[in-house]
Amino acid sequence: MSNFIELGPLQLALATVLIFAAGLVSMALQLGVERRLGIAALRTVIQLGLLGLVLEQIFALRNPVLVVGLLLLMTVFAAREAVTRASRHYRGILVDAWLTMAATCLVVGGMVTQVVVGVEPWYEPQYVIPLLGMILGNSLTGISLCLDRFMDHLVVRSAEIELRIAFGATRREALAAPLRDAVRTGMIPIVNSMAAAGIVSLPGMMTGQILAGSPPLQAVAYQIVVMFMIAAAVALGAMMVVVLAGRHFMGVDATLRLDRLTSAKN
Amino acid sequence: MAAFLECGPFSASDGEGRVLFEGVSLSLTDGQFVSVEGPSGGGKSTLLRHVTALAHSPDAARKLNGECFSGAELPEWRSRVSLVAQDAPMIAGTVRENLEFPFCQRTGRERRFDDVRAAGMMTQVGLEQLPFDREVRTLSGGERHRLALIRGLLWDPRVIVADEPLAGLDPDIASVCLDLLLQFGRRPRRLLLCVLHDPAMSARADRRLRLANGHLKAAV
Numbered sequence: 001m002s003n004f005i006e007l008g009p010l011q012l013a014l015a016t017v018l019i020f021a022a023g024l025v026s027m028a029l030q031l032g033v034e035r036r037l038g039i040a041a042l043r044t045v046i047q048l049g050l051l052g053l054v055l056e057q058i059f060a061l062r063n064p065v066l067v068v069g070l071l072l073l074m075t076v077f078a079a080r081e082a083v084t085r086a087s088r089h090y091r092g093i094l095v096d097a098w099l100t101m102a103a104t105c106l107v108v109g110g111m112v113t114q115v116v117v118g119v120e121p122w123y124e125p126q127y128v129i130p131l132l133g134m135i136l137g138n139s140l141t142g143i144s145l146c147l148d149r150f151m152d153h154l155v156v157r158s159a160e161i162e163l164r165i166a167f168g169a170t171r172r173e174a175l176a177a178p179l180r181d182a183v184r185t186g187m188i189p190i191v192n193s194m195a196a197a198g199i200v201s202l203p204g205m206m207t208g209q210i211l212a213g214s215p216p217l218q219a220v221a222y223q224i225v226v227m228f229m230i231a232a233a234v235a236l237g238a239m240m241v242v243v244l245a246g247r248h249f250m251g252v253d254a255t256l257r258l259d260r261l262t263s264a265k266n
Numbered sequence: 267m268a269a270f271l272e273c274g275p276f277s278a279s280d281g282e283g284r285v286l287f288e289g290v291s292l293s294l295t296d297g298q299f300v301s302v303e304g305p306s307g308g309g310k311s312t313l314l315r316h317v318t319a320l321a322h323s324p325d326a327a328r329k330l331n332g333e334c335f336s337g338a339e340l341p342e343w344r345s346r347v348s349l350v351a352q353d354a355p356m357i358a359g360t361v362r363e364n365l366e367f368p369f370c371q372r373t374g375r376e377r378r379f380d381d382v383r384a385a386g387m388m389t390q391v392g393l394e395q396l397p398f399d400r401e402v403r404t405l406s407g408g409e410r411h412r413l414a415l416i417r418g419l420l421w422d423p424r425v426i427v428a429d430e431p432l433a434g435l436d437p438d439i440a441s442v443c444l445d446l447l448l449q450f451g452r453r454p455r456r457l458l459l460c461v462l463h464d465p466a467m468s469a470r471a472d473r474r475l476r477l478a479n480g481h482l483k484a485a486v
Contacts (some may be wrong), residue, residue, distance in 0.1 A: 159355035161319055167375030167421060168345025252338040255322050 066122040077137040085144040096244040104237040142234035146186030153178040158261035270296035272329040274315040301471035318349040345373035352429035354414035362398035
């Protein structure tokens with residue numbers, strides 16, 4: 001596993017040239033994204049740098065409390081990010097997003113690390129953290145898309161929903177269409193990337209493993225596990241988050257409460 | 267005479283916080299056509315949404331024929347006190363799906379959708395040329411209004427609460443539709459509560475109410 005070319009400060013500095021090139025394009029075409037590009041690049045360096053330092057420590061210490069603590073922290077950040085991306089909010093959206101993240105991590109992450117991969121010891125950070133990180137990163141996208149679509153559906157098609165309610169629909173019946181629509185939307189990215197995997201794109205994780213010197217078939221095996229894991233996580237997460245969100249907008253009395261929507265603060 | 271439909275008290279204010287009505291209650295007998303009149307923007311539509319429990323009104327009590335409804339029983343209430351809304355909303359799909367869906371929901375599962383009766387009613391209101399498999403998004407405004415009205419009548423709830431169901435219809439068709447509504451409402455253990463724009467139509471009501479300045483009173 002050590003036949004790879006190490007990257008040092010010089011190599012990273014050289015890579016920065018690429019970001020400057022992108023910035024120049026933005027300036028030449030007056031796209032106005034150079035500032036955001038710069039900040040994003042800076043964030044990438046700082047966030048990944050910090051993560052690297054933390055991971056080095058955690059890998060070295062191999063302490064289960066630290067691993068679980070880091071995972072919890074990651075779920076909090078993922079939930080925050082998912083909520084920030086949604087264009088509408090409601091009171092309690094952050095709690096719902098976090099509960100969803102934590103539950104999918106526990107169920108899907110637990111299944112993959114403990115049963116499929118069979119990590120020893122159970123908290124082995126080298127496996128647990130990257131795998132759960134991938135679950136979080138992808139369910140974050142799925143959950144925010146899903147929440148966004150769900151609330152959008154409630155607003156845009158409220159007349160249709162209330163029509164069903166006006167003729168006696170129960171909460172479950174009234175929310176069935178928005179729920180289906182939202183979960184489908186949330187799953188589009190992962191379904192697309194599963195369909196394109198290997199033909200159009202080399203998935204990032206597999207690429208990484210190959211660069212790090214893994215035999216390609218091993219990288220493929222891991223990638224398949226990861227894709228299935230993400231699909232399950234997104235499906236479960238999307239379903240759970242809209243069921244939780246649905247409770248805020250409709251009680252057992254099946255009255256549609258759009259007054260509980262708030263617009264995003266930023 | 268004992269009241270058939272009793273509900274309230276309802277209070278509501280508009281988007282700017284102006285009070286539309288406060289402490290309004292209804293107590294109506296069966297077999298009647300009751301009209302609600304009043305200035306536009308006065309809260310008539312909002313009141314109908316409260317009666318049909320589409321608007322959140324936690325303090326209100328609702329009683330139909332002596333039976334109380336609250337909380338998880340509100341879907342059942344709405345299946346008996348059904349709103350024919352003002353803008354004739356439709357679910358995406360065909361004419362048939364729009365007429366039939368109430369019978370596919372839990373509250374209507376024991377009842378059967380009657381094709382023959384539906385076709386007969388469509389003929390009565392001048393929609394005989396409309397095939398059941400036509401997509402509703404291709405319908406004109408007038409066609410949608412008539413379809414929405416027929417949906418309410420076919421569903422045959424205890425109470426039809428209709429918000430300007432005749433708006434935008436030809437006078438001839440409007441009069442046929444009103445007759446159908448009257449036939450519905452003037453049966454025992456049925457009731458028609460209706461907001462109507464046209465005073466001539468309201469004049470045919472058995473009881474006329476007026477919502478103005480936040481109060482519901484008998485119209486003079």
